[in-house]
Amino acid sequence: MKARAFSYARPTTVVEALQTFAASGDDASYIAGGQSLVPALALRLQAPQVLIDIAHIPELRGIALQDGWLRIGALTRHCETLSDPLIARHAPLFHDAAPYVAHPAIRNKGTLGGSIALADPASEFPAMALAMGVELEIANLSGSRRVPADEYFIDLFQTAIEPGELLTAIHVPVVQPSHRWAFDELARRRGDYAIVGSGILADMRDELVAQIRLVLFGVGNTPVRAKRAEDALRGRQLDQSAIVAAQAALSDDLAPPDDEHTPAAMRIHLARVLLGRLLGRIAEVA
Amino acid sequence: MSNSININVTVNGEAVSRNVAPRETLADFLRGSLELTGTHMGCEMGVCGACLVLLDGRVVHSCLMFAAQASGSEVETIEGLTERAAIADIQEAFHQRNALQCGFCTPGMLMTAHALLSQPGVPTRDEIRDALSGNYCRCTGYESIVDAIETVARNRAAPAGSKNVVAEVGA
Amino acid sequence: MSDALTSLDRPNSYIGRSVPRPNAKRLLAGRGRYITDIVLPRMLHVAFVRSPHAHARIVGIDAEDARKMPGVRLIATGADLAKVCKPWVGTLDHFKGMKSTPQLPLPLDKVVYAGQAVVAVVADTRALAEDAAEAVLVEYEELPAVIDIDAARTPGTPVISPELGDNICFHGKIDTGDIDTIFAGAAHVVEEEFHFGRHTAVTMEPRAIVADFDPNEMRLTAHHATQTPYQFQDIYARHFGIPEANVRVVAPDIGGSFGMKLHVYHEDMATVGLSMLLGRPVKYVADRIESFVTDIHARDHRVRARMALDSEGTIIAMDVDDVTAVGPFSAYPRTSVVEGNQVFRLIGTPYRFQNYRADLQVVFQNKVQMSQYRAVGHPIAFAVTERLVDMAAARTGLDPVEIRSRNLIPDDAYPCAAPTGYKFESLSHHACLARLRELMDYDRLRAEQAELRRRNIYRGIGIASFVEISNPGPAFYGVGGARISSQDGAVITITPSGDVRCAISVTELGQGTETIVGQIVGEHLGVDRERIKVITGDTENTPHGGAVWACRGAGIGGETALRAARKLKENVISLAGSILQEQPDRLDVRAGWIVDAASGRQRIELAEIARIAYFRSDTLPPGTQAQLTVAQHFAPQGFPFAFTNGIQASHVEVDVETGFVKILKHWVVEDCGRVINPLLVDEQMRGGVVQGLGAAFFEECVYDDNGQLTNGSLADYLVPMAGEMPDIEIAHVETPTLDTELGAKGCGEAGTAASPAAALNAVNDAIAPFAASIAQLPMTPSRILKALGRI
The missing domain is CATH 3.30.390.50 (CO dehydrogenase flavoprotein, C-terminal domain)
Structure with a gap:
């Protein structure tokens, strides 16, 4: 149960990551927490030529309120979803679902962006993204766009993310008193x-x-x-x-x-x- | 495709620089290149918890990441925690309570126990069981492990001189 | 603990005392040494090309591209390995008429289950071996697969092995006579059809072997994760044609076994053969995916059973039909019939009735081999028996405790025999039942149950009595021709410093063998256990013996250690008598000193005796030859097995809307004879109970119609985890066996033997208000919802 050989890249900006993907001839995978991807590689269900480690891109981090939306960086880990006070207050379904996401060690490594980009139909976070009506910020070499959750999930493991594109943030409309x-x-x-x-x-x-x-x-x-x-x-x-x-x-x-x-x-x-x-x-x- | 890349990791406090194949998992790297065989592999897909290590202070599965991803990070294994006596009381409680049989799950159990017991407060038995929910043990049935962790939690919370002895053992 | 002196207060009185395991400390420090950790110079790694089909003819193998891949050292097929390995057949003579096909490490022309290894690829690393394995092309011609348990016997079904004539491995019958008449005249008859899914051991450490063949000396060293190294020494010697004395099997720390690691596996035999072909060490570690498709599976029974009672609620007869499907051939060397044989011989055995008829059909199918796993047959036998007892209780209006009280064999009725032939020396069913009732506060739980039902909370209480086979003599395997020892051997030495080394053939799996052997030797030799080193798990350094299986380690291995220690003590006292010029019968050994037996006054230290014996033999009286090493073998005599007994109870809450079950609590009252170390016995119970609860609620190897295992990963196959398991309360009744001086019986399988039965009764009790019942394990939410008519 060993992955097929691949080469490894560690970009430090989103643009560099997108360029690395393009240069691979689309035979690449982004890896963030890797908690779903690594087993798939070990089982040889997936075998990209290049593994692009996006975990060291500062733009993908951070949790901040912006004009009635909570912007959650894609690299936000599951454990932060549980502990972060802004998420608890403004995106409560992520907070409430977090304890049910796998186990503590997975939550220490797995990322919110990774989970929503994978869009496992049995996963908690993609479903809560849909329930809260979030918008997904997706980057490509031409720029960035926001896709409403209602238009994001297309089919099994298929989303509005095109090959090579990167989910960079999740924008949550903050909950209201009512x-x-x-x-x-x-x-x-x-x-x-x-x-x-x-x-x-x-x-x-x-x-x-x-x-x-x-x-x-x-x-x-x-x-x-x-x-x-x-x-x-x-x-x-x-x-x-x-x-x-x-x-x-x-x-x-x-x-x-x-x-x-x-x-x-x-x-x-x-x-x-x-x-x-x-x-x-x-x-x-x- | 590059056959190997250089990584720099701090493992159990020591700076380590090695060439690794990108496809080598952190678990294989620790066990193979560094001979840290206290980290075990039971499933290679992040389910059994035998391979847990500390990565920058957080418990993670070493089978669920490649060694290359750990470059620049600090890793601590059961050997490191043992040598700096960070979990001596947990190990002693496990020993007294016989909270292990074959021992294959034990390093992972100790990692989880260490993480849980590093948080403030005394966890309930249900909270201990919840924290252990990603650590598979086929031998013990878990109760002794819960007992041992509970004992340590109470002892750590108790004022000095009023430590509990584990469940009559050795009495 | 009270201040009163007990037998435990004497020096070196270790038997009966909870002491922790000395050898657990290194495991806690990450210093265990498992097979998976072993690296030898020039060691290679093997990966296998596996069949995607459950049944197919091998048409061709093309390994040309694979041979040229980086790091590849050898690619071997069935024909290559057949040159170095003689075939094996998994039959035993005492199962009359049983049959199975000869097996080779890799198949020559046919695969008979999905996942079967077909080609071996040896390379410098496991990853490179897997790369090359992907490049091996095997062409198959698919054959119709026999999957369903009934399909094997259906006319027109393809025969998996035409040379055997049909798909029947074994057919057994027991009949005490007149069963139909008895049932016709019974006041009450209850009956049920039970289904028990396949499940598997899922040891934390997968199967692993490092085979190291040195052609220069014709010497094989196999570092093998097994509980039975001597059995494998014999097998490797005979099947690979190596002199037995040149075969060394080393089993260091083993990451769980539970019966799974004492069977012959094709990959393991292939690994030995590959090392012979290469003259280099070869390592095979099954990954978890391989484990699921190739480790033995267990259970897989369909049992139709009925029970007849008189008007007083006395059980008068049982009638049983068991079909069990064991895979495409019988396992070696213990066979795949033992489980079924134990099912149909254990059913009903806690009870007094003497009229019994049973039919056992063991059939072949295209799934991985099925064989012995913890509690072999017991969980099936007691789930069937105890569910019928509860059904009978409901039918007769008796409380489940009351009906058991009326029917369990009285505690003063021993020795006696079951209608199935098993002989019981002395059991304590009624004492256990009484103790359980008090331990679980049965009456309060029943009152609480009634109260909660009024609030639509459905809790259930299930009780299950059991017996357990332990300390087996040669009747188990030896009489059937298997070279599996029922005796054990020990060699004890006093070292020149007065320390003690005990090399013994029972093996350590974390259950505490080395600890209890140290306790026994310490007590019977009169030495502090800190000074005793116990050596296990290496055929080169320990005498040949049965090792551990069927709960024999404490009872047989422990007795061996006891007798060895006594023999050595006699030598020590005799020598001390010579040195001290004292009558030996006035001396004793306590805490490492030779003392006056009457007063306890210390005369000379054991270390001093050893010093004189080893270095100053010139000072000994003429003709005195110090014998500070003794060897002892012990084989059980008397009863063929030392049966243990006990009773368990399970308390559950069923969410009748979702079918989910919360296991609230579990109790065990258990009689394994003399308890050597209560701490270790209790943890054997708890671990065993949880394995049984896994089978009751979670674990099942689910195959599709094509013979593909559909949940063969640790993410999909549900093992019991901490969050769902209950606290388990344990109490003991002690009825030592008189067949040994030690009096100990086994305890490793009792927990597993009856926890599924208790759970089955508890769930049925919980859903009884809905006139619902379930008779299939595991009891999944979907099965419970179906039973409740909700889906």
């Missing part, structure tokens, strides 16, 4: 990928659901916004009948994989249970 949120997941063991997980961000006005973003993960090729369930809740009080309606709508929102270990019917069932519990929690504090 916002309520909840996160939970059902995993067999602590730190495992969840069978089903969910993050919800709701804007509650006059005890009614004014807006809601309801995201599930582990249930498809990408994190999924349960839009029909959102529709079932919008404009309503979060009472039992609304919750039941949202749960019922889930089967139209989800088409989970059916495999030997976890039948699709089970994922839908668990998604409903989880949704009910999370909405119940939001209703309690609302």
